[in-house]
Amino acid sequence: NAGVTQTPKFQVLKTGQSMTLQCAQDMNHNSMYWYRQDPGMGLRLIYYSASEGTTDKGEVPNGYNVSRLNKREFSLRLESAAPSQTSVYFCASSEGTLSLSSYNEQFFGPGTRLTVL
Amino acid sequence: GENVEQHPSTLSVQEGDSAVIKCTYSDSASNYFPWYKQELGKRPQLIIDIRSNVGEKKDQRIAVTLNKTAKHFSLHITETQPEDSAVYFCAAIWSTLTFGKGTMLLVSP
Numbered sequence: 001n002a003g004v005t006q007t008p009k010f011q012v013l014k015t016g017q018s019m020t021l022q023c024a025q026d027m028n029h030n031s032m033y034w035y036r037q038d039p040g041m042g043l044r045l046i047y048y049s050a051s052e053g054t055t056d057k058g059e060v061p062n063g064y065n066v067s068r069l070n071k072r073e074f075s076l077r078l079e080s081a082a083p084s085q086t087s088v089y090f091c092a093s094s095e096g097t098l099s100l101s102s103y104n105e106q107f108f109g110p111g112t113r114l115t116v117l
Numbered sequence: 118g119e120n121v122e123q124h125p126s127t128l129s130v131q132e133g134d135s136a137v138i139k140c141t142y143s144d145s146a147s148n149y150f151p152w153y154k155q156e157l158g159k160r161p162q163l164i165i166d167i168r169s170n171v172g173e174k175k176d177q178r179i180a181v182t183l184n185k186t187a188k189h190f191s192l193h194i195t196e197t198q199p200e201d202s203a204v205y206f207c208a209a210i211w212s213t214l215t216f217g218k219g220t221m222l223l224v225s226p
Contacts, residue, residue: 033213040126040218040219041218042123042206042216042217042218042219043161043206043216044216045213045214045215048213058213059215090160090161098149098210098213098214099210099212099213103149103166103168103210105151105163105166106151106163106214108160108161108162109160110159110160111160
């Protein structure tokens with residue numbers, strides 16, 4: 001099993017350009033997540049998908065859109081990139097939704113390092 | 118609101134010493150507290166977690182303690198080794214996981 005995979009590993013964009021970050025998991029997990037990681041800020045949730053066909057905003061959704069293409073794949077789109085979106089982006093998945101009544105380990109992908117000039 | 122504060126932001130110890138990282142959380146409704154380790158350039162990985170119905174959990178050199186009354190939990194690493202050097206994140210669950218800002222642990226030989 002590859003676990004959670006992400007493409008690309010690195011990307012440089014100019015301000016205003018668009019791009020899509022791809023994420024796939026082969027663990028038959030129901031829930032998937034997108035985080036961004038900035039120095040000194042920890043991991044902040046951008047969007048998540050509790051199950052196929054649903055998506056919800058996290059802590060920092062502005063400037064991003066997501067698509068849960070199928071159970072395996074969850075993509076993150078930047079429509080008009082800004083320098084403030086320079087970050088490392090992690091996709092994660094878990095068997096079930098994380099909530100006060102449900103505890104599931106989150107498995108992270110290797111990350112995408114994005115620089116916006 | 119839902120918030121997790123983590124201290125210290127950096128921690129330097131000598132090999133063989135113990136290391137303690139502390140987190141406090143804002144909303145007492147939370148009942149699940151995982152800890153993640155992230156080595157340089159790698160992905161975060163779960164190392165230990167604790168649920169609110171226990172006060173302590175151990176796994177070899179790693180232990181986590183929880184004080185629900187005070188709303189804080191701590192990671193304890195004993196007999197530290199250079200390979201323990203990494204960034205450690207605590208987290209708490211509400212509608213989703215909320216992470217602390219991380220502690221960079223440096224273990225010197």
